[in-house]
Amino acid sequence: MKKFMLDLIVTKNETLNDQYSLLILKSPEKLPEMFPGQFAEVRVDNSPTTFLRRPISINYIDYETNELWLLIQIVGEGTLKMCQVKVGETLNLLFPLGNSFSLPNQKNAKLLLIGGGVGIAPLLFLGAYLKDKDFECNFLLGGRSKDNLLQLREFEQFGNVFTTTEDGSHGERGFVTQHSLLKDSNFDYIYTCGPTPMMKAVASYAAKTNTFCEVSLENTMACGFGACLCCVTDTTEGHVCVCTEGPVFNITKLKWQI
Amino acid sequence: MANLNINIGKLQLKNPVMTASGTFGYGTEYSDFIDISRIGGIIVKGTTLRSRQGNAYPRMAETPSGMLNAVGLQNKGVDYFINHIYPTVKVIDTNVIVNLSGSTLEDYIEAAEMLNDLDKLPGIELNISCPNVKEGGMAFGISCLSAAEVVREVRRVYKNDLMVKLSPNVTDISEIARAVEAEGADSVSLINTLLGMAIDSEKRKPILSTITGGLSGPAVKPIALRMVWEVAKAVKIPVVGMGGIMNAADAIEFMLAGASGVQIGTANFIDPTVTIKVIDGIDEYLNRHGYSSVIDIIGALEV
Numbered sequence: 001m002k003k004f005m006l007d008l009i010v011t012k013n014e015t016l017n018d019q020y021s022l023l024i025l026k027s028p029e030k031l032p033e034m035f036p037g038q039f040a041e042v043r044v045d046n047s048p049t050t051f052l053r054r055p056i057s058i059n060y061i062d063y064e065t066n067e068l069w070l071l072i073q074i075v076g077e078g079t080l081k082m083c084q085v086k087v088g089e090t091l092n093l094l095f096p097l098g099n100s101f102s103l104p105n106q107k108n109a110k111l112l113l114i115g116g117g118v119g120i121a122p123l124l125f126l127g128a129y130l131k132d133k134d135f136e137c138n139f140l141l142g143g144r145s146k147d148n149l150l151q152l153r154e155f156e157q158f159g160n161v162f163t164t165t166e167d168g169s170h171g172e173r174g175f176v177t178q179h180s181l182l183k184d185s186n187f188d189y190i191y192t193c194g195p196t197p198m199m200k201a202v203a204s205y206a207a208k209t210n211t212f213c214e215v216s217l218e219n220t221m222a223c224g225f226g227a228c229l230c231c232v233t234d235t236t237e238g239h240v241c242v243c244t245e246g247p248v249f250n251i252t253k254l255k256w257q258i
Numbered sequence: 259m260a261n262l263n264i265n266i267g268k269l270q271l272k273n274p275v276m277t278a279s280g281t282f283g284y285g286t287e288y289s290d291f292i293d294i295s296r297i298g299g300i301i302v303k304g305t306t307l308r309s310r311q312g313n314a315y316p317r318m319a320e321t322p323s324g325m326l327n328a329v330g331l332q333n334k335g336v337d338y339f340i341n342h343i344y345p346t347v348k349v350i351d352t353n354v355i356v357n358l359s360g361s362t363l364e365d366y367i368e369a370a371e372m373l374n375d376l377d378k379l380p381g382i383e384l385n386i387s388c389p390n391v392k393e394g395g396m397a398f399g400i401s402c403l404s405a406a407e408v409v410r411e412v413r414r415v416y417k418n419d420l421m422v423k424l425s426p427n428v429t430d431i432s433e434i435a436r437a438v439e440a441e442g443a444d445s446v447s448l449i450n451t452l453l454g455m456a457i458d459s460e461k462r463k464p465i466l467s468t469i470t471g472g473l474s475g476p477a478v479k480p481i482a483l484r485m486v487w488e489v490a491k492a493v494k495i496p497v498v499g500m501g502g503i504m505n506a507a508d509a510i511e512f513m514l515a516g517a518s519g520v521q522i523g524t525a526n527f528i529d530p531t532v533t534i535k536v537i538d539g540i541d542e543y544l545n546r547h548g549y550s551s552v553i554d555i556i557g558a559l560e561v
Contacts, residue, residue, distance in 0.1 A: 220316060
C-alpha cells in the first residue's frame with residue numbers, strides 16, 4: 001500500500017478533557033484508502049524538545065469530506081504541542097502506515113472490541129468499518145473514571161456499548177476483563193487496544209476461551225515505516241517491527257506470558 | 259545547473275549525497291516517497307556474516323535534538339543479503355554499498371570474500387565503529403592496531419571500493435584514520451554514533467535495554483564537523499562526513515570542512531524526502547555562489 005507525506009489542514013481541534021483532544025484534518029488531495037488499525041506519523045513543529053514524529057492511530061476517516069480524525073492523549077511535550085494546533089494550520093503526516101485488523105470470516109460472528117484509554121482510537125474506525133460491512137459489533141470500553149471514557153456517542157452509532165470504570169462512575173465497576181459480558185457470553189472474535197496490562201489480560205481471557213484475538217501494540221518508533229528497526233517486539237518469528245509487521249498482531253504470534 | 263559528479267575512492271557518484279547505514283533500510287522502504295536512484299549512494303543496513311536478532315526492546319530514546327539507538331545490528335546475515343536483497347537492489351541505478359560488521363576478524367574476512375563476488379556491488383563500508391554490540395564492532399575501531407589489522411585483512415580479499423567507518427568514541431580520530439589509510443582504505447566515513455545514555459528518573463531505570471546506546475541527530479553535528487575537519491587534514495584519501503545533517507546547508511558545512519561526500523542518517527526518519535532536498539539544495543548553493551562543480555567546495559573553508 002503506497003505511503004504518502006502530506007500537509008493536512010486542521011478543520012477542528014476539540015478539547016475532550018484535560019488529557020485528550022480530537023483533531024480533524026482535511027486533505028487537499030483525495031485521501032488514500034486506509035484500513036482500521038493503521039496509523040500516521042505526525043510531525044511536531046515548533047517544539048524544540050520534540051525531535052521525532054509521533055505515531056498516532058487513525059481514529060476515523062470520512063472519505064466524503066476527505067477528513068481524517070486523530071484522537072490524541074497528552075502524554076508529553078510532543079503531544080501537548082500537537083494539541084495546541086489551531087484551525088486553519090497544517091500538520092504534516094506520513095500515512096497510512098502499518099497493517100490492519102483482520103475481518104471476521106463469517107457474517108454472523110460475535111465480535112467484541114475492547115478498548116482502554118486512548119487505545120479506543122483505532123476501535124472507532126474498526127467499528128465503523130465493520131458496520132459498513134454489515135457486521136454487528138459489541139464495544140467494551142474501560143477507563144479510570146467516566147472522564148476517561150471517550151467518544152461514547154460515536155461508538156453507539158456502530159454497535160452496542162458496554163463500559164467499566166475503576167471508580168464505578170460509569171458502567172460496571174472494575175476492569176474491562178471483569179465485566180459481566182465476558183462471563184455471560186461467548187465471542188468469536190476479540191479485537192483490543194489499550195494499556196499493555198489490559199491487553200495482556202484480554203489476551204489471557206481469549207487464550208483460555210480459545211477465542212481469536214488481535215491486539216494493537218504501541219511501541220516507540222523513530223521512523224514508522226521499517227527503516228530504523230527500533231520498535232521491535234518479540235514474536236514466534238523473532239524480532240519484528242511493530243510499524244510494518246504490526247501494529248496489529250494475533251496473540252498466538254506474540255511471546256506474551258499469558 | 260552545477261556539476262554534482264564526484265569520485266570518492268573507487269566510487270563514481272552522481273552527487274555527493276549518500277544515506278547512512280541503518281537509517282535507510284535497503285532503500286526500497288523509501289521508494290514510495292522519492293526516486294531513490296537520484297541519491298549518490300545508498301549504504302544499506304549493517305550486515306554481519308550470520309543473522310542477528312539485535313538487542314531487546316526498548317532500543318530507542320528520543321533526546322534533545324537527537325536520538326539514542328541500540329538496535330544492535332539486527333540483520334539476516336550476508337547469505338540472505340546475497341540471495342534475497344542483492345537481486346532487487348542491484349538494479350537500482352545508483353551505488354548500493356553494503357555496510358559490513360563483524361564480531362571477529364574471521365567473520366569480517368569471510369563476509370568480505372562473499373561480497374567480493376558480487377559484480378554489481380561497487381563497494382563496502384567497513385563498520386568498525388558500532389557501539390551497540392557486545393563483541394567486535396567498535397572494539398576494532400578504537401585502537402590503531404586493531405583497526406589497522408581488520409582493514410589489512412579485509413583489503414586482501416576485497417578488491418572493490420573499501421570505505422572505513424570510524425568511531426568518534428576515541429581520543430584521537432585522526433590517528434585511527436591514518437592507520438586505516440596506511441592499510442589500503444579507499445576512503446573513511448565519519449562519524450558513527452557517539453556513545454550515550456538516557457535515564458527515566460521516575461522509574462530510576464535506564465531507557466534502553468542495553469543501558470547505553472549511540473547518539474545521532476543534530477545534537478552531534480558540531481562534534482562531527484570538528485572530527486571531519488581534523489581527519490581531512492590528516493589523510494590523503496577522501497573523507498565522507500556525517501552526523502546530524504538535516505538540510506543542504508548542513509551538508510555543505512561538512513564539505514567545506516573537507517568532506518568529499520556526505521551521508522544523511524537520522525533525518526530520513528523525520529523527512530523521508532530529505533535526501534532529494536539536500537541534493538537540490540547543494541545545486542542551488544553552487545549556482546548561487548558561482549561554482550561550476552561540487553568539487554570546488556571540498557575543503558574550501560576560509561580560516
